[in-house]
Amino acid sequence: MSDVTAAPPASSPSRSRHSQPQTPGAAPARVALSRHGEEILRAVTPVVLGSLLPADRAARVAALDEGMTTIDDYLANFSLPLQKQVQLVFGLLASLPARVLLLGTWKRWRSAEPARIEAFLRSAQVSRIAVLRRFFALLHSLTIIAWFDQRAAWDQLGYPGPPIERPPWPEASL
Amino acid sequence: MSAHQIYDGSTLERDLVLEGDVAIVGTGAGGAITAEILAGAGLRVLLVEEGAYRKPEDFPLREVPSLARLYREGGAIPSRDGALSVVQGRTVGGSTTVNWTSSFRTPPPALHHWREHHGLQGLSPDDLAPWFEAIEERLHISPWEEHNRNNELLARGAQALGWNYGAIKRNVHECAGHGFCGLGCPVGAKQSMDRTAIPDALTNGGVLVTRVRAERLELDTNRVVGIEGLALDGLGVRTTGKRVQLRAPSVVVAGGAINSPALLMRSGVPDPYRRLGKRTFLQTHNYSLSFMPEAIDPFYGAPQSIYTDQFTWRDGVAGRAGFNMEVVGAQPVVSMNFWRGMGSEMTTFARRLRHLHILVSQIRDGFHPDSQGGEVKLRSDGSAVLDYPINDYIWDGVRSSYLAMAECQFAAGAESVHPACSDARTYRSWPEARAAIAALPLRTPNVFLNSTHPLGGCAMGGDPHTSVVAADGRHHQVENLLVIDGSVFPTSLGVNPCLSIYALAARNASLLAERIAADATKTSQTR
Numbered sequence: 001m002s003d004v005t006a007a008p009p010a011s012s013p014s015r016s017r018h019s020q021p022q023t024p025g026a027a028p029a030r031v032a033l034s035r036h037g038e039e040i041l042r043a044v045t046p047v048v049l050g051s052l053l054p055a056d057r058a059a060r061v062a063a064l065d066e067g068m069t070t071i072d073d074y075l076a077n078f079s080l081p082l083q084k085q086v087q088l089v090f091g092l093l094a095s096l097p098a099r100v101l102l103l104g105t106w107k108r109w110r111s112a113e114p115a116r117i118e119a120f121l122r123s124a125q126v127s128r129i130a131v132l133r134r135f136f137a138l139l140h141s142l143t144i145i146a147w148f149d150q151r152a153a154w155d156q157l158g159y160p161g162p163p164i165e166r167p168p169w170p171e172a173s174l
Numbered sequence: 175m176s177a178h179q180i181y182d183g184s185t186l187e188r189d190l191v192l193e194g195d196v197a198i199v200g201t202g203a204g205g206a207i208t209a210e211i212l213a214g215a216g217l218r219v220l221l222v223e224e225g226a227y228r229k230p231e232d233f234p235l236r237e238v239p240s241l242a243r244l245y246r247e248g249g250a251i252p253s254r255d256g257a258l259s260v261v262q263g264r265t266v267g268g269s270t271t272v273n274w275t276s277s278f279r280t281p282p283p284a285l286h287h288w289r290e291h292h293g294l295q296g297l298s299p300d301d302l303a304p305w306f307e308a309i310e311e312r313l314h315i316s317p318w319e320e321h322n323r324n325n326e327l328l329a330r331g332a333q334a335l336g337w338n339y340g341a342i343k344r345n346v347h348e349c350a351g352h353g354f355c356g357l358g359c360p361v362g363a364k365q366s367m368d369r370t371a372i373p374d375a376l377t378n379g380g381v382l383v384t385r386v387r388a389e390r391l392e393l394d395t396n397r398v399v400g401i402e403g404l405a406l407d408g409l410g411v412r413t414t415g416k417r418v419q420l421r422a423p424s425v426v427v428a429g430g431a432i433n434s435p436a437l438l439m440r441s442g443v444p445d446p447y448r449r450l451g452k453r454t455f456l457q458t459h460n461y462s463l464s465f466m467p468e469a470i471d472p473f474y475g476a477p478q479s480i481y482t483d484q485f486t487w488r489d490g491v492a493g494r495a496g497f498n499m500e501v502v503g504a505q506p507v508v509s510m511n512f513w514r515g516m517g518s519e520m521t522t523f524a525r526r527l528r529h530l531h532i533l534v535s536q537i538r539d540g541f542h543p544d545s546q547g548g549e550v551k552l553r554s555d556g557s558a559v560l561d562y563p564i565n566d567y568i569w570d571g572v573r574s575s576y577l578a579m580a581e582c583q584f585a586a587g588a589e590s591v592h593p594a595c596s597d598a599r600t601y602r603s604w605p606e607a608r609a610a611i612a613a614l615p616l617r618t619p620n621v622f623l624n625s626t627h628p629l630g631g632c633a634m635g636g637d638p639h640t641s642v643v644a645a646d647g648r649h650h651q652v653e654n655l656l657v658i659d660g661s662v663f664p665t666s667l668g669v670n671p672c673l674s675i676y677a678l679a680a681r682n683a684s685l686l687a688e689r690i691a692a693d694a695t696k697t698s699q700t701r
Contacts, residue, residue: 050517052524070238077242077409081557082252121516125596130618133596134256137619140514141250148506148524149238157527159473159506162235163352164360169239170232 028065032075034087036094038068041142043109047117048143052156059152067146074145089135102132178376180227183385183405186416190405192381194218195690197401197422199388199437201225202268203675204659205428206367206375207309211683213378217690220420221375221382222403225265225410227368233358237507240357243409244272250624251432253548254561257618258458261626262430264410265358266384267368269430270672273626274355274477275344275364276500277315278669279306280677281483283491287541292664293636294645297678305677313345313365315673320351322475324501327466327531329480331586332499337484342500344476345672353474353503385410386418389556391425391441391655398425398443398655424690426647426656428679431455431628434661435550435642436558438632444651447639450632451550454560455666456625457536460572461502461512461594462579466587469528477503478670485578486538486668495537495545495571498668499579502532512594512622531583532594535575536627540665542567547666550631564623569616572623576614580607596620627671632661647682658682 030038042064046053054060075083092098099105102124103116124136147153154161181190195217198205205221213219225244234240241249243265250259263269280302288294309315318341321329332339349363362369376382386403393399403418427434435451443450478500486496502509509530515523539545548562580591584604591607592600597620601607634657635641638650643662649655658679660671667674 048516048520050521052521074238074242074248077411078247079557080411081553081555082247083411118517125514125620130255133617134619136596137514140516141511144507144511145238148510149236153524154506157506157524158469159527162354162360162505163474164235166231166234166360168234168236169243 028069030072032078032083033068033072034090037087037090040090040093040109041068041071041139041146043112043117044121044139045143045146047114047121048140049147052147052153054152063147063150063152066150070149071142071146086138089138093135178373179381180376181381181383182226183383183403183416183418184408184414186405186414186418189417189419190383191419191421192220192383194220194381194420194422196220196424196426196686197420198222198426198428199401200268200428200430200659201266201367201372201382202263202428202430202659203270203367203672204430204679205426206267206270206371207676207679208426208428208658208683209375209380210371211680212687213375213380215687215691217687219375219380220422221372221380222386222388222401222418222420223266223382223384224387224406225263225384227266227382227384228271228358230358230360230362230369233354233360235354235357235360237357237505241507244358251560254551254559255618257564258456258562258623258625260432260456260560260628261624262432262628265368266372266382267366269626270366271358271368272356273366273670273672274503275346276478276481276670277343277345277673280674281486281668283487284665284667287491288664292633292641294634294664295636296645302677302681305681306673309673309676309680310343313370313676314347315343315345317341318344318346318476318479320476321479322351322353322472322503323470324472324475324503324531325478325480327470327586328482328499328501328533328582331582332482332484334585335582337482339480339482339484342479342481344479349476351475353477354505355477356504356508383418383420387413388429388437389440391427391437391443393441393443393652396652398652401425424654424656424686426658428657428659429661430659431631431661432550432558432560434657434659435631436552439550439552440556443649443655445642446651449640449642452631453540453547453633453664454550454562454631455540455547455629455663456562457538457627457629457666457668458564458568458571458623458625459534459536460575460621460623462533462576462583462591463512463594464531464583464588464591465526465529466531467529467589470531471528472501472503472509472530472532473505475503477501483668485575492541494574495539495542495567496668497535497537497571497575497578499533499535499575499582502534514596531586531588533579533583535579536668537568537571537575538666538668539568540630547630560628564618572616572621573611573614576611577608580604580611594622627666629660629663629666629671632657633664634662635664646685656682656686
């Protein structure tokens with residue numbers, strides 16, 4: 001969870017509640033967001049958000065890092081049956097048959113061309129197959145969650161933020 | 175004033191057994207008002223709540239972590255086929271801690287319908303008036319007049335079209351109008367249950383157990399003897415292995431729609447006519463997005479303070495699907511989630527968020543033969559899931575409310591209107607919108623549908639063959655079991671439900687207190 005008193009993520013990458021400093025390049029520990037889920041969302045988020053994501057590479061990575069930490073915290077509060085359902089969807093989408101069928105490529109999501117991902121998202125959104133429309137809604141919704149709670153996003157929106165500054169959630173407050 | 179007795183399930187080091195006069199599952203609108211009244215009558219009340227007890231100073235006003243912690247499933251409990259989602263609080267105070275304070279008395283057409291079709295006596299508008307008055311005084315419920323721009327626009331549209339509209343009553347005291355009701359009131363102005371009835375019940379000797387999930391009711395022949403709970407970890411997700419037992423001669427289930435019927439099902443409570451979980455209603459919400467020429471900053475100010483009921487009962491109570499209309503006043507994540515654009519469209523849309531005006535319609539269900547609602551079922555692991563089919567009756571309500579919302583937004587001066595539907599486009603004029611919406615294909619989940627008002631599933635009624643509890647909340651088959659929450663309504667309401675739940679809870683808890691006192695007098699002269 002990001003610290004609301006922190007500077008924008010460009011200059012100060014957020015600390016997850018797993019607060020050990022991360023080795024550069026090492027994957028942060030996740031509670032509920034699966035490896036497949038993170039790979040897919042990191043690929044989908046820039047396609048959905050377009051030029052809203054920072055153009056600067058370091059700022060973009062920091063925004064995606066914060067977004068994935070936000071999603072992990074969000075999913076970690078789901079009931080276990082729902083967490084499992086979400087993980088099953090990501091596992092399915094990451095499978096080779098799904099990539100070939102939906103993205104038209106053997107490549108992993110992380111290596112797939114953004115144009116292929118965009119084509120998949122646009123066709124899934126209006127597909128005759130209801131489950132694809134639902135997958136689209138899930139991916140889109142998590143992208144919204146990843147980005148629009150970040151201070152860097154608020155500047156683009158003209159949202160000045162909460163009227164009262166508060167620290168983040170105490171995890172185990174009574 | 176005694177110190178409040180509160181146990182946090184996540185920190186329990188051993189199993190806990192508590193004994194009292196009345197044990198209550200849930201601390202939302204139904205459970206909390208019940209607890210306050212019974213504790214005030216001198217009874218020892220035990221409350222079990224799955225969520226945590228948060229204080230106003232805890233609320234960080236950040237959307238995602240707050241949705242994650244204060245709501246079930248992040249504020250979007252999926253229905254069985256994923257066609258829509260249900261929004262329910264999961265915290266001390268239940269949904270009252272995160273609702274937008276919109277308080278309406280139960281509409282008379284609904285009450286009359288209940289008498290005629292569900293055999294409910296004693297619930298006429300006149301019968302309930304004293305209970306509404308008592309709750310309105312208790313929770314400072316009064317009309318809100320400091321409308322933000324967002325709400326003024328609904329009034330402007332309704333006025334231009336000659337619709338009936340008015341100011342919404344809100345349960346707030348010294349409200350600063352921050353507009354963050356949905357993330358927990360940061361200044362404690364909202365008169366939600368965590369700030370009012372729960373502390374009052376605790377002051378009168380009540381005991382609260384948080385972060386404990388009521389797993390089942392213990393039954394002994396035809397009586398409930400207690401509640402079995404499982405302690406949860408700090409996130410409220412995993413069980414810790416510690417158990418909690420609440421034992422009392424009277425048990426009140428107030429877990430809300432979906433969870434109350436599910437608890438009764440899991441417990442094997444007699445259900446000879448297969449009524450449990452049936453007739454679960456959603457007054458399904460659908461949404462219309464529009465851009466206004468001026469910035470309206472919908473993030474701030476009382477989220478909802480104007481309503482129109484022009485269409486709620488238009489075709490008669492048992493006619494076509496009626497709907498009310500209110501605005502959505504929310505922060506960026508919630509607002510942006512109604513829009514499913516991508517890439518450059520997303521950029522254009524997001525940069526105009528300060529101009530975004532969102533209307534919501536709630537399509538009342540349960541009054542028409544083609545509107546029997548959904549059904550709560552248990553998964554193999556015992557958790558609850560709602561199966562809610564969207565049929566032509568609901569789709570008709572969706573289309574007619576899309577039309578009405580678009581007309582209202584254009585009448586209020588909108589530059590463009592876009593129904594919250596992946597298959598819709600942006601319309602520049604009312605004639606264009608009218609033609610396009612009339613031909614719009616309606617399918618899930620492309621039509622954004624959800625519900626913050628799940629109701630029913632333990633329907634009250636005069637006939638045990640068609641209902642679960644009586645008008646006083648007493649279970650038809652299990653004598654010392656009551657259900658007092660939104661799950662007892664035999665239909666939806668056509669308005670935001672909190673005041674209906676508070677008032678019915680006040681009535682039925684008072685009746686319970688009288689019965690307990692009468693029984694005690696019978697068995698002992700010392701009371």
